[in-house]
Amino acid sequence: MDELNKPYNPKDHEDKLYKEWEEAGYFNPDNFPVSQDTGSKIQVPRFCMVIPPPNITGSLHMGHALNSTIQDILVRYHRMKGFKTLWLPGTDHAGIATQYVVEKELKKEGKTRFDLGREEFLKRVWEWRDKYGHIILDQFKKLGASCDWSRTRFTLDPEYTKAVETAFLHYHKKGLIYQANRVVNWCSRCATSLSDLEAEYKEEEAELIFIKYPLDSARGKPLTDASDYIIVATTRPETMLGDAAVAVNPKDERYKNLIGKKINLPIQNREIPIIADDSVDMEFGTGAVKVTPAHDVADFEIHERHNLPIYQVIDEKGRMTEEAKFCVGLKTKECREKVVEELDKLGLIEKREKFIHNIAKCYRCDTVIEPLISKQWFLKMKDLAAKAKAEVENGNIKFHPENFAKTYLDWLGNIRDWSISRQLWWGHKIPLDGVDDVLDTWFSSALWPFATLGWPRAESRGSDLETFYPTQVLSTARDIINLWVSRMIFSGLEFTGKKPFSDVIIHATVLNKEGKRMSKSLGTGIDPLKLIEEFGADATRFALIWQAMGGQDIKWQQEAVMAGKKFLNKMWNATRFVMKQNENYKSPYFAEAPQGKQFTISKPDAKEKINQDILEKFEETKKTTEELIKTYEFGPALHLLYEFFWHDFCDNYLEESKKMESAETSETLLYVLTGTIKLLHPFIPFITEAIWGKINKENKKHLIVESW
């Protein structure tokens, strides 16, 4: 027999085996499964998952590693169970994220995208994509992901772009898309609008400034009497230049007699009214609110109710407009200082207070978001959301763990129309003549489960769309439940009339030892590629799944990798013992296998109780493992297999077996060992395949396509 080196060394096997699998075409469901007898393709049930397409700017982090392992377990399990199994990979063009990365690169050359112009800039982004866009997929391969790479998709592929256009035109024709002037989240650095979900709120200390607004009747007089002015509080004093009114609550006794009176807006010297509006909170600040319709969502709504004029004082690049005569061209922050200084000079600052509040920032470049009025495209969400909501409520789509359904349902239940246009260059152009805007990157990823399978081409017999859609399971991170999952569900229902998948797995978040989010910029992240390099992909996968219990967040423990590494070694050494026993007893399995004959190890008809017992325990373990995989409890499944293999099989049975060596015993050892190797293959594919190759060296068939 081949020498099994004493310690198991993943480097001797992992890359080599991956290449063997890939070259044999095992990942491609066009090739497998085939009939055991005739070798021809057969009709079998299908199993399909689409990978959450990583951004082309991405590089493998622990979340990807965990998610890929989870998906690979399901895919390998179903493949071994004889399903026609497709795991479809690909990448997302990631409009804003990629554009940001390339713009940063340009900045080093002292240029902006505007210097290059649209066409030239896009050329540059494509170059970037061709150079770096595939890196993350190679990293998935390192981990052992058995995706069908021949079907790799990209959201800006011509065919995919066709799907996006079809979707847009469908909505448009149906009257679900409209244009409107609204106050939207605006990132001045990216110079684009953002959806509500793309704004990230961070708690920061700010200053709440109380400003005296003189009543018109007191114009020109020193403000000695409190009845000569009204005080408003704001964290953004520069926006006062765009004020259209001051609003108070109609129930507020303090201001009742002021409603309808006029104010002389300082600096601008413009007359604005004091109005009554129910939305004003009497408890906050002074109970009087300055209303800036162009730069605040709530104020815009007040403007609609009271028919106020709009004064836009901040432009698309975050600079003050002509309207803000006092500070034209200044950045908002500079203008803020100048305004406060001026108000102070005029004796109009009542007081300044420290104030902790949430500041909205761009989720890609972290720039403070300025709400800004602008003309955008919107998708009407009401009906789409209702259908998507029903699909989960009636149990057609299930979340695992199920409490995440609440996140989904709550969002859809309070949904507002989706602003789908972006003023970026990298993305799908809105298909109407003369429009420069592109679509929200999530508009295209919402079509992923069916656009990757060929939609909107007609469903011909045998097409991927017909064969694999709807898919079965989607596994992803919890922070994109609304951003992505919900949108795939309503898109799937709208365009195919079918749910895109039946089960949604929301995997654990991998935190660092301190229980904090791993952050690349803070250097608190653990690089899975380094783990793979040092300990191998199997040990890395083991550690991830070992710690993933019940969807709870994982506080990463490096010790789990060591536990995995030791477990692999244990398996390796047990194999050597089992093979030796079988050779000693001239087991038929180690005789020359007849050419082309299937290598199967059948269950021994054991007479000895000790052998019967371990066989029984094995069957029990197999049954429970399958149940756990079917309910997506991968952590418990791995713990069970670990327990069984190490303690029941090695510590107890194998030790006892030494006292009663026999042909029956050696065959039992081999049966249980190989059986357990199969159960473990989805979790730790490399070592199990390597062991299989040692035992079954005459046969060319790999474990990856053996049946359970």
Next chain:
RNA sequence: GGGCGUUUAGCUCAGUGGUAGAGCGUUUCGUUGACAUCGAAAAGGCCAUAGGUUCGAUCCCUAUAACGCCCACCA
């Protein structure tokens, strides 16, 4: 401001309506031909706090606290 989750051995986590388990760590013993990346054994927990339901709760209910996450237009 809402909502959700967590709180069990030194650490990270399982688990069950009847007085608790794993991995790692610690201690002791073991160099018998699968494995020292090992084996055998041991120590170590009033299962966050306070009430309630129950014959009985770590597990069910209520409240509290701490930590974490998500959502939300309080200027």
